[in-house]
Amino acid sequence: MSMKPLMDGFNTNDLLFRKTQLESIEKVFERYRAEDPIATNLILIGVTGAGKTFTMEKVMAQYPEHIYISAATRKRSNQIISLISSVNVRKTDILLEQTIKFLKKEKKVLIIDELNRVEDPKDLFGDLNTIFRETGIPIILITNNPLIVNSMEEDAKNTLFLKRVIFARYNALELRDLCLQRLRELPEDLSRKMEDGTLRFICATAARSGSARKALNLLRGCYTDDKFSLDHVGILMDQEECIDFETFIQSMNETQRIFLRDLKEQYDLKLRRGEEDFLTSQDIQNARPDLHKSKISQLITEMEEKYCLIKTEWVEKGRGGGRYRKISFSNQEVLDKLEEVFPA
Numbered sequence: 001m002s003m004k005p006l007m008d009g010f011n012t013n014d015l016l017f018r019k020t021q022l023e024s025i026e027k028v029f030e031r032y033r034a035e036d037p038i039a040t041n042l043i044l045i046g047v048t049g050a051g052k053t054f055t056m057e058k059v060m061a062q063y064p065e066h067i068y069i070s071a072a073t074r075k076r077s078n079q080i081i082s083l084i085s086s087v088n089v090r091k092t093d094i095l096l097e098q099t100i101k102f103l104k105k106e107k108k109v110l111i112i113d114e115l116n117r118v119e120d121p122k123d124l125f126g127d128l129n130t131i132f133r134e135t136g137i138p139i140i141l142i143t144n145n146p147l148i149v150n151s152m153e154e155d156a157k158n159t160l161f162l163k164r165v166i167f168a169r170y171n172a173l174e175l176r177d178l179c180l181q182r183l184r185e186l187p188e189d190l191s192r193k194m195e196d197g198t199l200r201f202i203c204a205t206a207a208r209s210g211s212a213r214k215a216l217n218l219l220r221g222c223y224t225d226d227k228f229s230l231d232h233v234g235i236l237m238d239q240e241e242c243i244d245f246e247t248f249i250q251s252m253n254e255t256q257r258i259f260l261r262d263l264k265e266q267y268d269l270k271l272r273r274g275e276e277d278f279l280t281s282q283d284i285q286n287a288r289p290d291l292h293k294s295k296i297s298q299l300i301t302e303m304e305e306k307y308c309l310i311k312t313e314w315v316e317k318g319r320g321g322g323r324y325r326k327i328s329f330s331n332q333e334v335l336d337k338l339e340e341v342f343p344a
Ligand SMILES: Nc1ncnc2c1ncn2[C@@H]1O[C@H](COP(=O)(O)OP(=O)(O)O)[C@@H](O)[C@H]1O
Pocket: 008, 009, 010, 013, 014, 015, 016, 017, 018, 046, 047, 048, 049, 050, 051, 052, 053, 054, 055, 178, 212, 213, 216
């Protein structure tokens, strides 16, 4: 059956709505191609499903002089750097040296997608700083977490001088156009099946996260199950592994919700100050003097055991004795989702 136009990887579709972003990226390549090449560095920012990778792919198809790396699977800066030139050396300084040598010859634009997944962004930024100084090749970074640049040293910030390209959340009308574009690619007998009310519901729902991926997933779900009612869209939403995150958060009571927001806030604050990437009960107590110690402890347990949003670990204090609880978010995905609900 030809449901291919609904698949996520289906890539012959036109790019809608992202013309200015596309042009900003193209300019990087054009300027670098010029006789007197100028390197501009970009950071593409937008929520999951905002069309960042899709737009980038459109540009890459036109400009072969690029190296594209996704940090989704390689999460350490060393692994990412070694992918650039495919050299395989252990020692960091040699690796960087080899990579720079390689890049000087290659003269390509370096693209790193899913930057938000990198575990040691500070190190990566440091390496990119060196690479840029030594080679002058343009660098394009892609992330759904704008906060990541906070982990960059001043020096790297000043050298790389990243220009921000914003991919705003899609609204329901835009999502509708994106879906209609796909539906038009389907054979008549199939495209006819989708009800207008259902399509509107899909787009309204997906617009809450602003994600084209989400809208297309729901649309595809209807076709896969051959069911096109509003109820079925509701069922599909429930089935999604993590359900709709905002709805999930709404299902908490107010105390829990505010507590979670505070956790996220305190965590961001610590990162911004360049402190540890975990919280302690004391951090939380300082932020919420209105809560009794035992209440905080109870809320932490709920967040960990009932909602699986955080993980905690007891750490010995050392000589002074005693222990404290190290609190961090379960994984990057949780943080990304929280960022969408409680933007910094
Ligand atoms: N502007 C657009 N025009 C057409 N299709 C789009 C557009 N934006 C997103 N899509 C579709 O949505 C999917 C998810 O977008 P993607 O670029 O992967 O999001 P991101 O990289 O921002 O998380 C893409 O595979 C593509 O099929």
